[in-house]
Amino acid sequence: MNITAREFKTSGADMISPSEAVDNSRYNREFGLFDSVFHEVSDAILIISAGDQSTPSYIEDINHQFELFTGYSLEDVRGTDLSTYFADHIPESKIESITRALESRQSAIFYCHWKCRNGDVIDVNMTVRPISSDDECPRFICVLRESRSEKNDRDEAAREIKQKLLAAMHHNFRTPLNGILGYSEVIMTEMLGPIGKDSYREYAKDIHGAGQNLLFLIDNLLDLKELETTEFELCESMFDLSDLVDDCLSAMTEPAAKKDITLKKCVAKGLPLIHGDRERLEKVIYSLLENSLKFTPAGGTICLCASREKDGTCQITCQDSGSGMTAQQVAKAFSHDSHLADIYSNPTTGIGFGLAYVKKLIEKHDGTVSIASSPESGTTVYVHLPAERLV
Structure with missing residues (x-):
């Protein structure tokens, strides 16, 4: 509530006693706690003054969540x-039943349609209860919560919009990008004749590399779209896991060299073939390597390993000597609502999947993903594929 603690003078007739000072200190602490809770809770809250026979009830205060929920400011x-x-x-x-409940100092709950500042009308459940015993100016707290059916409808609409956006981005971005990749390759390979200076060839190589990264990102967007629908299916074949590891490490060689990071490989000899979606598993491993690269300082190491365990399963691990994660971050890493940039990604660079989507892709292969990490001690991500995936 927007109330300022009263000021106490320390001279003359207004001198306060030690006991009053203690009460004032306690009041200030309790008021500060109330103010923090009032503005930080996730519910939209109003404070209502009931007025009297000559003055109708009116809104005294609102919290920050009410502003976000309805669009109205306190001044409004x-x-x-x-x-x-x-x-x-x-x-x-x-109204009479609500009034009777409040007069007997009980909570009242009712359903209504609430007008937002932008003109939208939302279905809300409103809880009203008295918060003061001042008969001359009683006050009430009102808590607004969007009805669950309304919230579900909004969530579904938001998901539909996201799916359409991802599909449009994939289609509209890929067409001009293919042109960029094609023409840059023509220049890079001097297909139509020498281009002269070596620097031009390097520029073309950089353009082509950036285009490939962007294409990888666009394909990832399509995978994100498919992963959230029933359309997603694996394109399965048999392939050599050792070759896949080599391809992923090769793609990371140049960016690792720029950061002075050593890439290591530890692949057991005689690994059987893997039956699965090679392209999706490549994205998983590439993303794990990329994430490790972002958080590993210069002079650090990243080790990618693959082995067959005693129980017949296949284990792929990506271990780095980077900054690591806290226990709380590890717990949130696979949350569908937790974006990788919040806990295990650089928010300004990168095209890798979030760990939530890595987990989904591995689970599509009937496998599991786990993390071992602690601050300043690096991170190891374990991917397990079932024995049935080994041929």
Whole structure:
């Protein structure tokens, strides 16, 4: 609530006693705690003054979540009647039952349509309860929560919009990108004749490399779209895991050299072939290497290993000497709502999957993913594929 603690003078007739000072200190602490909770909770909250016979009830204060939820600021609603924001008429019988509940100092819950500042009308459940015993100016706290059916509809609409956006990006970006890749390759290989200076050839190589990275990102976007729908299917074949590891390490050689990071490989001899989606597993391994590269300092190491375990399963590990993660970050790493940039990614660079999507791809192969990490001690990601995937 926007109330300032009263000031206490320390001279003359207004001198306060030690006991009063203790009470004031306790009041300030309790008020500070209330103010923090009031503005940090996830529910939209209003403070209502009931007024009297000559003055209708009015809004005294709102919290930050109310501003986000409805679009109204405190300046917009302070001093206004609560009923102003109801989109339809509330029956008198309902108002009477709410009034009786409040007069007996009980909570009242009712459903209404709430008008937002942008003109939208949302379905809310409102909980009202008294918070003061001042008969001359009683106050009430009102908590607004969007009804679950309304929230589900909004979430579904948001998912649909995201799917359409990802599909449009994949189609509209890939067409001009193919042109960039094609023409840069023509220049890079001097297909139509020598281009003269070596620097031009290097520029073409950089353009082609950047284009390939962008194409990888666009393909990842399509995979993200498919992973969230029932359309996603594996394109399975038999392939050599050792060759796949070599391809991923080769792709990371240049960026690792630029950061003075050593790449190591530890692949057991005589590994059987893997039956799975080679392209998707390549993205998984590449993403793990890329994430390790971002958090490994100059002079560090990244080791990619593959082996067959005693129980017949296949284990792939990516171990780095980077900054590591806290236990809380590890716990959140596979959350669908947790973006990799929040816990295990550089927010300014990179095209890798989030660990949540890495986990989904591995689970599509009937496998598992786990993490071992601690701050300043590096991170190891373990990928296990079942014995049935080994041929």
